[in-house]
Amino acid sequence: xxxxxxxxxxxxxxxxxxxxxxxxxxxxxxxxxxxxxxxxxxxxxxxxxxxxxxxxxxxxxxxxxxxxxxxxxxxxxxxxxxxxxxxxxxxxxxxxxxxxxxxxxxxxxxxxxxxxxxxxxxxxxxxxxxxxxxxxxxxxxxxxxxxxxxxxxxxxxxxxxxxxxxxxxxxxxxxxxxxxxxxxxxxxxxxxxxxxxxxxxxxxxxxxxxxxxxxxxxxxxxxxxxxxxxxxxxxxxxxxxxxxxxxxxxxxxxxxxxxxxxxxxxxxxxxxxxxxxxxxxxxxxxxxxxxxxxxxxxxxxxxxxxxxxxxxxxxxxxxxxxxxxxxxxxxxxxxxxxxxxxxxxxxxxxxxxxxxxxxxxxxxxxxxxxxxxxxxxxxxxxxxxxxxxxxxxxxxxxxxxxxxxxxxxxxxxxxxxxxxxxxxxxxxxxxxxxxxxxxxxxxxxxxxxxxxxxxxxxxxxxxxxxxxxxxxxxxxxxxxxxxxxxxxxxx
Amino acid sequence: xxxxxxxxxxxxxxxxxxxxxxxxxxxxxxxxxxxxxxxxxxxxxxxxxxxxxxxxxxxxxxxxxxxxxxxxxxxxxxxxxxxxxxxxxxxxxxxxxxxxxxxxxxxxxxxxxxxxxxxxxxxxxxxxxxxxxxxxxxxxxxxxxxxxxxxxxxxxxxxxxxxxxxxxxxxxxxxxxxxxxxxxxxxxxxxxxxxxxxxxxxxxxxxxxxxxxxxxxxxxxxxxxxxxxxxxxxxxxxxxxxxxxxxxxxxxxxxxxxxxxxxxxxxxxxxxxxxxxxxxxxxxxxxxxxxxxxxxxxxxxxxxxxxxxxxxxxxxxxxxxxxxxxxxxxxxxxxxxxxxxxxxxxxxxxxxxxxxxxxxxxxxxxxxxxxxxxxxxxxxxxxxxxxxxxxxxxxxxxxxxxxxxxxxxxxxxxxxxxxxxxxxxxxxxxxxxxxxxxxxxxxxxxxxxxxxxxxxxxxxxxxxxxxxxxxxxxxxxxxxxxxxxxxxxxx
Numbered sequence: 012x013x014x015x016x017x018x019x020x021x022x023x024x025x026x027x028x029x030x031x032x033x034x035x036x037x038x039x040x041x042x043x044x045x046x047x048x049x050x051x052x053x054x055x056x057x058x059x060x061x062x063x064x065x066x067x068x069x070x071x072x073x074x075x076x077x078x079x080x081x082x083x084x085x086x087x088x089x090x091x092x093x094x095x096x097x098x099x100x101x102x103x104x105x106x107x108x109x110x111x112x113x114x115x116x117x118x119x120x121x122x123x124x125x126x127x128x129x130x131x132x133x134x135x136x137x138x139x140x141x142x143x144x145x146x147x148x149x150x151x152x153x154x155x156x157x158x159x160x161x162x163x164x165x166x167x168x169x170x171x172x173x174x175x176x177x178x179x180x181x182x183x184x185x186x187x188x189x190x191x192x193x194x195x196x197x198x199x200x201x202x203x204x205x206x207x208x209x210x211x212x213x214x215x216x217x218x219x220x221x222x223x224x225x226x227x228x229x230x231x232x233x234x235x236x237x238x239x240x241x242x243x244x245x246x247x248x249x250x251x252x253x254x255x256x257x258x259x260x261x262x263x264x265x266x267x268x269x270x271x272x273x274x275x276x277x278x279x280x281x282x283x284x285x286x287x288x289x290x291x292x293x294x295x296x297x298x299x300x301x302x303x304x305x306x307x308x309x310x311x312x313x314x315x316x317x318x319x320x321x322x323x324x325x326x327x328x329x330x331x332x333x334x335x336x337x338x339x340x341x342x343x344x345x346x347x348x349x350x351x352x353x354x355x356x357x358x359x360x361x362x363x364x365x366x367x368x369x370x371x372x373x374x375x376x377x378x379x380x381x382x383x384x385x386x387x388x389x390x391x392x393x394x395x396x397x398x399x400x401x402x403x404x405x406x407x408x409x410x411x412x413x414x415x416x417x418x419x420x421x422x423x424x425x426x427x428x429x430x431x432x433x434x435x436x437x438x439x440x441x442x443x444x445x446x447x448x449x450x451x452x453x454x455x456x457x458x459x460x461x462x463x464x465x466x467x468x469x470x471x472x473x474x475x476x477x478x479x480x481x482x483x484x485x486x487x488x489x490x491x492x493x494x495x496x497x498x499x500x501x502x
Numbered sequence: 503x504x505x506x507x508x509x510x511x512x513x514x515x516x517x518x519x520x521x522x523x524x525x526x527x528x529x530x531x532x533x534x535x536x537x538x539x540x541x542x543x544x545x546x547x548x549x550x551x552x553x554x555x556x557x558x559x560x561x562x563x564x565x566x567x568x569x570x571x572x573x574x575x576x577x578x579x580x581x582x583x584x585x586x587x588x589x590x591x592x593x594x595x596x597x598x599x600x601x602x603x604x605x606x607x608x609x610x611x612x613x614x615x616x617x618x619x620x621x622x623x624x625x626x627x628x629x630x631x632x633x634x635x636x637x638x639x640x641x642x643x644x645x646x647x648x649x650x651x652x653x654x655x656x657x658x659x660x661x662x663x664x665x666x667x668x669x670x671x672x673x674x675x676x677x678x679x680x681x682x683x684x685x686x687x688x689x690x691x692x693x694x695x696x697x698x699x700x701x702x703x704x705x706x707x708x709x710x711x712x713x714x715x716x717x718x719x720x721x722x723x724x725x726x727x728x729x730x731x732x733x734x735x736x737x738x739x740x741x742x743x744x745x746x747x748x749x750x751x752x753x754x755x756x757x758x759x760x761x762x763x764x765x766x767x768x769x770x771x772x773x774x775x776x777x778x779x780x781x782x783x784x785x786x787x788x789x790x791x792x793x794x795x796x797x798x799x800x801x802x803x804x805x806x807x808x809x810x811x812x813x814x815x816x817x818x819x820x821x822x823x824x825x826x827x828x829x830x831x832x833x834x835x836x837x838x839x840x841x842x843x844x845x846x847x848x849x850x851x852x853x854x855x856x857x858x859x860x861x862x863x864x865x866x867x868x869x870x871x872x873x874x875x876x877x878x879x880x881x882x883x884x885x886x887x888x889x890x891x892x893x894x895x896x897x898x899x900x901x902x903x904x905x906x907x908x909x910x911x912x913x914x915x916x917x918x919x920x921x922x923x924x925x926x927x928x929x930x931x932x933x934x935x936x937x938x939x940x941x942x943x944x945x946x947x948x949x950x951x952x953x954x955x956x957x958x959x960x961x962x963x964x965x966x967x968x969x970x971x972x973x974x975x976x977x978x979x980x981x982x983x984x985x986x987x988x989x990x991x992x993x
Binding site: 038040041042045046047048049050052053054056057073074075076077078079080081082083084085086087093098099100101102103104105106107108109116117119128129130131138141142145151157161162164166178180353 | 529531532533536537538539540541543544545547548564565566567568569570571572573574575576577578584589590591592593594595596597598599600607608610619620621622629632633636642648652653655657669671844
């Protein structure tokens with residue numbers, strides 16, 4: 012066990028924080044609530060971006076860029092949106108600094124006050140729909156399928172590295188459609204894209220479902236979500252897709268002439284996924300040795316470490332590694348040969364375990380004699396010795412097996428920590444220990460939802476798409492219910 | 503000629519603006535000075551990013567992300583930097599809005615005033631060096647070679663789409679080194695990367711050189727620049743690389759222990775290139791028909807347009823196009839078959855010329871009979887008819903030839919519009935008409951530089967790296983000079 016990490020089972024929150032720092036994913040900055048995403052963390056984000064961007068383009072979307080600033084008045088146009096978003100935000104009021112007349116450094120120039128304050132975007136529906144107004148006249152201009160990669164700011168009071176920061180990076184899709192059906196279809200398509208990405212790249216099983224009215228995006232008629240279970244038994248919302256109806260079209264007066272020549276308001280969706288996913292990767296898979304990165308998102312997939320007593324041995328190992336590295340790189344893998352002399356092999360082993368590199372290849376004096384190498388997989392920490400000549404054929408299926416193994420382990424954890432609960436006492440007991448997902452009947456009222464949250468801090472994570480109807484009684488009120496919903500405490 | 507474009511030779515500025523709008527590259531937003539980068543413009547930016555990012559990584563750099571906000575006090579630490587950057591900037595003073603008590607919508611909550619104002623980054627040296635302070639203890643921690651893709655804000659009074667906007671997208675490299683020599687080497691390396699990118703991808707010849715002291719980046723000991731000539735005879739600064747000496751290390755107290763065990767301040771560089779390059783692409787190459795995009799950056803490289811009288815013909819053409827498209831896509835080319843029925847071939851021809859698509863393939867009834875296609879190249883507008891079976895072998899060298907042709911044309915234009923001037927009268931005459939690059943002797947004083955600027959609006963664009971020493975006299979003051987420098991009016 013890496014001695015410098017807090018033990019995961021003793022203090023999960025501290026373990027998480029230690030890991031972000033020690034694995035050099037990121038750190039806090041001098042600005043309250045804003046983080047620095049360090050190169051290793053950012054490399055994961057680049058991989059997330061690359062894969063998601065491919066999926067967005069394969070589903071017909073294009074990228075564009077809209078302003079960082081939103082005029083204050085834009086928020087007032089959509090009534091529920093302003094309640095949800097315009098409150099805790101960064102407000103630009105001035106556009107100039109000047110030297111203080113009393114020599115006290117630089118101060119805000121009071122004469123450079125903006126007529127209307129600008130809000131740093133917490134999300135871009137308003138500024139984008141204000142543009143769409145000019146882009147859409149007829150059904151021929153639809154659909155518009157645009158995504159934006161951007162930074163957004165929400166003035167959070169309690170922040171945690173990656174999981175909740177004042178500024179964060181994300182993508183936000185904003186689409187415009189001629190019919191309700193098309194918009195609903197798009198909303199579904201994108202939650203499926205997110206679920207596909209979560210399961211196949213992040214190796215993180217998710218439950219797809221509807222948000223309850225209370226938990227919906229401010230301004231949406233419906234919010235779809237994917238919910239994942241973290242190793243401490245708390246849920247993490249990993250991506251949301253919103254059916255916005257005609258709310259924003261009405262707020263920004265975006266009408267179009269349909270095929271029949273009739274004027275109607277445009278239908279909208281929006282959907283987003285953020286750097287929070289890096290936090291999810293850690294919380295879903297990492298252990299007391301450090302990160303466990305799924306090979307498909309790992310910045311470095313294979314590290315090769317020489318073990319030697321003298322430079323003659325190092326030279327011979329280096330000679331052999333050269334070919335192995337080339338062969339693996341030809342397969343499209345990311346490979347590093349770490350022959351730094353100032354660190355011991357043991358130190359390197361621990362460091363790459365900390366960094367979650369999926370496969371480690373070690374070559375020592377005996378391997379040199381036998382033409383073998385020791386292969387260690389990060390997820391199970393199991394080792395095996397194989398002939399050098401087999402490496403190039405051995406590694407790709409091994410990476411697939413690690414990807415699959417990480418997923419299966421997370422799935423098993425979720426299965427073991429999902430509870431069908433029918434009694435309120437049992438609900439109270441389980442939510443405290445061990446936590447996890449609770450599938451329980453709910454009477455469908457906001458009142459009950461609110462009381463459950465008040466008493467347990469658990470919320471309805473979603474009403475799963477894949478639930479079957481069954482007769483039951485609300486776990487809290489005892490009133491009749493037709494289906495179970497997913498409760499959990501959450502990040 | 504596209505009738506809806508203002509004639510380039512009659513009103514260059516209006517032609518430029520028309521083109522940005524009509525080719526759907528971007529438009530103004532509701533926020534003063536901020537633009538919307540539309541999908542077609544953003545696709546060019548994505549190609550610029552992809553190529554530059556590859557070059558940065560090939561030279562050992564990694565990406566990271568630092569906060570959007572910079573505490574006001576950070577700017578005061580580097581004396582010349584604050585003068586250059588902290589003046590016209592967006593200032594965040596509050597972090598909350600609230601409902602107005604008199605029902606007048608939402609207002610800034612006066613109780614949510616920040617203790618210290620935050621500046622939206624106009625450039626990130628200060629916030630980054632504040633982080634580097636914690637990352638660097640010893641020479642073993644160096645070099646740090648980090649790049650950031652980000653948005654920045656400079657409160658410009660006069661803005662123009664892409665060329666000068668309040669918010670813009672860019673990359674900013676920030677490196678830290680153990681020695682002056684290494685930092686100078688890095689500064690040179692990156693201006694060479696920019697020049698390579700400008701010439702080989704943007705097809706835009708550039709002159710590399712030093713900025714005069716007046717034109718240097720605020721906080722730099724030396725600024726290297728690449729300068730390109732636009733078709734109206736004005737210069738455009740296309741990328742800069744700064745040797746920052748130990749200025750920022752001193753301002754943020756970043757010291758390290760060198761190999762000899764001695765404490766020293768760290769050496770720094772920074773370098774940036776922005777969405778302004780999209781403006782440069784237009785101004786360098788476009789004509790009265792529209793954009794002329796270099797194939798290596800064109801979002802769409804080949805468009806195929808069917809010309810038909812009936813659906814039977816369309817069906818046959820579509821059948822043939824299917825294979826051609828697949829063949830070209832296998833070569834890694836971006837290809838579109840535009841068989842939309844609501845637009846005429848003529849309309850499509852004009853539209854793709856406007857959009858600057860490098861190659862157009864048209865297939866009509868006669869081509870169907872002869873198994874041929876008409877190939878038109880956007881740069882020269884020349885057409886030729888070739889057998890269908892030759893298309894896949896014909897197009898890649900044609901794209902290379904277009905890339906080369908665009909570059910050679912721009913180079914010839916620059917050669918014809920670069921003037922060696924020795925007399926002040928001649929300087930005055932040429933700078934007004936035709937404009938262009940003026941190579942002239944300068945006495946090396948800021949005073950003379952200032953007067954020339956005052957009288958002609960021309961500035962020293964750079965002191966070219968490749969100048970040869972020669973005895974001469976300053977074109978303005980008549981004082982002795984050892985080399986010519988590059989003057990021009992500029993964007």
